[in-house]
Every structure is written in C-alpha cells, then in structure tokens.
Amino acid sequence: MTALSLENVNKSFGTVHVLKDIDLTVEEGEFVVFVGPSGCGKSTLLRVIAGLEDATSGTVRIGGDVVNSVPPAKRGIAMVFQSYALYPHLTVKDNMGLGLRQEGADKSVVEAQVAKASAMLDLDSYLTRRPAELSGGQRQRVAIGRAIVRDPKLFLFDEPLSNLDAALRMNTRVEIANLHRTLSASMIYVTHDQIEAMTLADKIVVLRDGRVEQVGSPMELYNNPANRFVASFLGSPAMNFLDRSVPGLAPGRTIGIRPEYLSLSEDGQIAGTVTHVERLGGDTNLLVRTDQDETLTVRLFGQDPTEVGAQVRLGFDPARAFHFNAAQERVTADAA
C-alpha cells in the first residue's frame, strides 16, 4: 500500500508559483528524503502534505484517502520541526502527550504511549522538566518523542538536525535510522545535508525550483544522475565538470567526473598544477588548476605526498565519466 501519493500538486503564494506539478509516491515503511537547494520548496511541500498549507491544485492522498480538506490533526501524520517547537509552558511529558489527549485518548493510553516513547529515546529522567531546562539535543529528542507518541501513519521531519552540533547530529541520525527500523513507519525527511540524505534514505527526491528533478535510491542517483544538477548536488566533494581540459570533447558538451575517479598517472589526459592540498588522514583532496584554466578536485585514498605547486597529469576511466549537453541533460558519450 502507498503511504502517501501526490498527484499534480501545485502551490502558489499569490503570484509566486512555489511547487510545480509534483507527482510522488511514498510506499509503506519507506524512508524518503527531500533534498534541494535553499528556497526550492522542500518545507512548503512538507507543509502541504501536513495540511498546514492547502495545495493550490492537485490531490494529496495519505494511506489511500484523499486528505486535501482534512485538517492536520486528522491526517494521521506527525511532524518534527527544525526549531523543535516544544510547548514552553508544558513539561516534557505533557508536550509528548498533548496530541493524544486532544484526540480524547484515555489517560492510561496516553501514559503508556509516553512511557514507550520516552524509553525508546532515553527521556525517562527528563519527563517532569520543561523545555527550557533541556539541552538542544534533548529537546530534539522530545520533539521526536512527541511525534512517536501519536503513532502516525507518516512521519514528517523538516531539517530536524540542523541546529545540532556535528557529533550530536551523527548520534541523532543513527537514532532516527534505528527508529525507522523499529517502528517500520513511513517517513519523509527534509534536509540540506547530503550525508543525511545518502545514509538515511531508501529513496531520495531531488527538488529544484519547485520541481522534482529525479527520484531514486541514493546509489541510483549517485551512479546515474539524470542531469548535471543532480550530479552536482550529490557527492562530497562535488563532481568536477570540465568542458575544455579533456581532449576530443564535442563543443557544447560537458564531462562530469567524480573526484574519486580521477587518479594521478603519467599518461593521463588532463595536465595541471596542484593549487591546494587537504590532508584528512584517511583521504587526501587535491585542488588542481588545469592548463586550460579549469579547477577540479581529486580525491585520493590514504595519504599522498603530492605538494602544492606540483605539475601533475590526471587520468580517468571513460566509463566512469558522465556527459552532459548544453541544456545540462545527461547524454551518452557517443551521441552527437
């Protein structure tokens, strides 16, 4: 069964057309991540799904039912916000239980659900505190707990980790992945962070300017991007795009090579000078300025002795290179 399906969803604010013909399905138990540059409409799409904004046109189905005119509380969803959005005057316990109590659930049911969620998230010792007395990470766990307690058909996360520091972000990421496994619930997750996208997603939806650019599993998108935008968006360091440095390229064509598929070799096709070296321990990133004046990144595994200023030649496996036409669409290497 599909947990969510969107058909031709459009959203305009006045004259600003924010979402354009979005078609999308989320299967039961699937973890779907929306990525895209800032302002592309990720949050707006999430809010349309949640019912916090009405779609200007199109159909939103949750669990098979059309919910276009169903209020947020009755859609069977729960949402976790970037700013936590905990109720400042309620204790952790009441924050988590409020949704169920509003639905008119029995006190014992609410207690049991809150206890279950707080055990899952290690919140037991904070239940009587108010949000102001918690750290950022704890607040975010309470916000997640509040979502779990409602036992929704669909979880919506809007950049839930972006206010946390790096270490905490990693822990919470793992926690969310575990949660997804334990609850086997359908989840939609919005993020800027492509590591979160790659590690958490069953399916990534890449958005640009309110349109879906490509949908697929992380590795599909990584290995087989439909266009230059998707290719450049996923992967860190980002893909290199060259249109002068590679000999024999048809005019108007661009070639894209991921940094890890470039290698130093005596007979490589690309010649250049190393302008910067980043030694990360496990990896070494070289920034190379080619003789044709294009900059590219080379990712070498392990530690490499190359110094700034060195003249290098770079080679790559043509099968690993992507070709793009002038319209930035992906084309096969030999197509004219």
Add this chain to the structure above:
Amino acid sequence: MNTARRTLGPTIAAHGVMILYTLIALFPVFVIVTNSFKSRRAIFRDPLGLPTSETFSLVGYETVLKQGDFFLYFQNSMIVTVVSLALILIFGAMAAFALAEYRFPGNALMGLYLALGIMIPIRIGTVAILEMMVSTGLVNTLTALILVYTAQGLPLAVFILSAFMKGVSDDLKNAGRIDGLSEYKIFFRLVLPLVRPAMATVAVFNMIPIWNDLWFPLILAPAEEVKTLTLGSQVFIGQFVTDWNAVLSALSMAILPVMVLYVVFSRQLIRGITSGAVK
C-alpha cells in the same frame, strides 16, 4: 549583562541620569502626598516641608472620607479602568492575532485602518460620541466610558501586539495544529503566554490615561452615581475656594490602586523578559 567589561565611569553616569529622572518624576507625587498630611496653613506657609508634629493633620482625609460618595467614585474608577483594560487586551490581542497569523485579502489595509487611531486623537470625535451616547441612552452610564476607553486603547494595542505576535514561532503554532489544538487554544494557550510582556506593556500604557481622564467622565457621565474619582475630586476645587487638604488627600488615595495595578503588570513584564532570556 557583562558588568566586568563595563567601566565604572559610564555606569555611574547612567545611574546618575536615572536617579535624577526618578527624582524629577517623583517630586510632584512626593509634594502631593506630604502636603496631604499637613494642615491647611502649613501647606501654604511651607509647601515643601515635611509634616511635623505641629503641622500634621488628617483633616483632608477626614473630609474626603466623610464625603460619603468617595468610595463610590473609587469603585466607578476601578470598574471603568479594569473593564476597559480587559476589553482592550482581549480584543486587541485577538485582532492582532488575526492580522499577524492569517493571510486574507485586505490584511495590510485592515492593519493600517486599525492603526490609524493611534494618530487621530479620539477627543476630536467627542461631539459625535456624545450624540451617539445620547441616542443609545448610554449617557451617564459606566458603559459609555468603558466603550470609549476601549476604542481609545485598541489601536495601539493592536499595533504593538501584532508586531509581537508576528515574532511567535510559526513552527510552534503549526505543532499545535498538528496536535489538534483549535485556533482558539493556539491563541490562548500558546501565543498569549508568549506575548505576555507585550500585554503588560499595553496595559500599563493604557491604564494611567484612563484612570486620570477627566474629559470623558465630565462629558459622558457627570451624574453623581457614575462619577469617577478624578471627576469626583473636582468638587473640592471651587471657583473661589479650593479645599486643598481634601484635594491632596483624594489624589494621594487615588494613586494607590494604580500603583497596585502597576505592580501586578510590571511583575508580568519582568517575568516575561527573564523567561525569554533563558529560552
């Protein structure tokens, strides 16, 4: 605030200015209160002197309290002020919430219209108001005063509160919607507590002018049983002789309730500010 990093000089200067201002502001109050405890002759001979055992006199208070209506005036003032404030706060907050929260055609225009009253003094409309009150039979009722003061206070209340309400996190309101809170509950339970300092500010700003107003009570409700304290105190100010003891005593007593209200609201103000600081 980081006191260690601030130098002593500016601190002293700042405190000096504030103390000076406090003295200037409190001076008339001080003169009124001290003179209210003095005999009539002492008031004129040495207006700035403190009451001594010779000059001490409670005659003013006796006159005022014997004038049996004083408590009635007091009660009228209290009713008018408290009810007007309550109405200003509740309607002002509701209008401000609608303006800040909902997108509807004419939203900006409506906001402008509601704020217009800040710039136009309501007294310009006195004649029209009086005509309206006469034709609705509200002359010489406290309701008339309450209605006028509510109208007078609303523009600033809407203006200030909507600015504050725009600052309340959208995520919080949306979280409430997802948890099934009605718009009323979101307003009363989530938004109002967060704009409490602004509410207190609005209350303080409106309270004093209402309590002290002489104009509208004189025009709309001059009858004995609906006189406010300020109007009632005028009986001691005659055309030829003024009973200064009584006037000063009445004024001194009139300060008390406003002070109590002020303390209540300013506590809210401080609590609101500190609760915001620890977020």
